[in-house]
Amino acid sequence: MSSWRATLPGDAILYLGDHAEGPLLMPPTHRESFVEEFNRTYRSINLSITVRAPAPNDAPEDATSTLQIQQAQSSQQ
Secondary structure, three states: OOOOOOOOOOOOOEEOEEEEEEEEEOOOOOOOHHHHHHHHHHHOOEEEEEOOOOOOOOOOHHHHHHHHHHHHHHHHH
């Protein structure tokens, strides 16, 4: 059964061995360390994450969301 909702492109792809299992949305900050930690932790059960390059037809980031993330980060410091 398919969903009526449009899907969003993921920031990364979850793999089980060599098979792509599905897209992932990455955390807004510390992406590289998240991927490194995930891959190190779950390598033993053959799971890994690969960050995908943006496709030419991907929508640009929402400036409002980016600004809100930056403001939240600066208020935590």
